Amino acid sequence: AQSVAQPEDQVNVAEGNPLTVKCTYSVSGNPYLFWYVQYPNRGLQFLLKYITGDNLVKGSYGFEAEFNKSQTSFHLKKPSALVSDSALYFCAVRNTGGFKTIFGAGTRLFVKA
Amino acid sequence: GAVVSQHPSWVICKSGTSVKIECRSLDFQATTMFWYRQFPKQSLMLMATSNEGSKATYEQGVEKDKFLINHASLTLSTLTVTSAHPEDSSFYICSASPSGKNTGELFFGEGSRLTVL
Numbered sequence: 001a002q003s004v005a006q007p008e009d010q011v012n013v014a015e016g017n018p019l020t021v022k023c024t025y026s027v028s029g030n031p032y033l034f035w036y037v038q039y040p041n042r043g044l045q046f047l048l049k050y051i052t053g054d055n056l057v058k059g060s061y062g063f064e065a066e067f068n069k070s071q072t073s074f075h076l077k078k079p080s081a082l083v084s085d086s087a088l089y090f091c092a093v094r095n096t097g098g099f100k101t102i103f104g105a106g107t108r109l110f111v112k113a
Numbered sequence: 114g115a116v117v118s119q120h121p122s123w124v125i126c127k128s129g130t131s132v133k134i135e136c137r138s139l140d141f142q143a144t145t146m147f148w149y150r151q152f153p154k155q156s157l158m159l160m161a162t163s164n165e166g167s168k169a170t171y172e173q174g175v176e177k178d179k180f181l182i183n184h185a186s187l188t189l190s191t192l193t194v195t196s197a198h199p200e201d202s203s204f205y206i207c208s209a210s211p212s213g214k215n216t217g218e219l220f221f222g223e224g225s226r227l228t229v230l
Contacts, residue, residue, distance in 0.1 A: 041204075041224065043223045044206070100147075101159075
C-alpha cells in the first residue's frame with residue numbers, strides 16, 4: 001500500500017533563511033512524487049514533481065526537492081524563504097502502475113518577517 | 114493551461130436538502146476526475162474517482178447513495194450531497210489530470226465549502 005509521511009505539523013522559519021519541509025514515502029515499485037501548496041480556502045496548486053531522471057527537481061516559486069531513493073524521502077527546499085511562502089504544503093505519491101494519488105497530512109509553513 | 118473550475122465556492126443549505134457541486138476542466142479533457150474532502154487542519158481524503166461515461170469508484174467508507182457522482186462529459190463531473198446533514202459540512206475539492214497522462218500532476222479546483230445548518 002502507498003503511504004506518505006510528513007513528520008512535521010508545522011515549520012517556522014525567518015524570512016531570508018533556507019527552509020526544508022520533510023516527506024518520506026512508501027510505495028511498491030517506482031514512485032511518482034509531487035509537492036502541492038494550499039492557501040487558505042483555496043484548492044491545491046502544483047509545485048513540482050519527480051518522475052525519473054535527475055534527483056534534484058526544480059519547481060515553481062524557487063522551490064526544489066531532492067529525491068533520495070535509499071532514504072525514501074522527497075524533501076522540499078528553498079534557499080531563501082519569503083513571507084508569502086507561508087501556506088500548507090502537501091507531499092503526494094503515486095506508484096507507477098497506480099492511478100490514485102495519496103497525500104501526506106500536510107505541513108504548515110510559517111515564514112516570519 | 115490546465116485549469117479546473119469548481120462551483121459554487123461557498124454554499125449554505127438547510128439540513129435535509131441536496132447540494133450539487135460542479136467541477137469543470139476548462140482547457141483539457143479528463144476521462145477521470147477525483148473528489149476529495151478536507152476537514153479543518155487535516156489532509157485530503159479521497160472520496161471517489163469519477164469516470165466519464167461509467168460509474169464512479171468510491172473509497173471504502175464513503176456512502177455512494179449519499180454522495181452521488183456523475184461524469185457526463187470529458188470536461189464535467191458533479192458531486193451531489195443528498196439529504197445533507199451538519200456532519201457533511203466540509204471543504205470539497207475536485208481534481209483532474211489530462212487524459213492519457215498517467216505520470217502527470219493533478220490540477221485542482223478552488224474548492225467548495227459546504228455548511229449545513
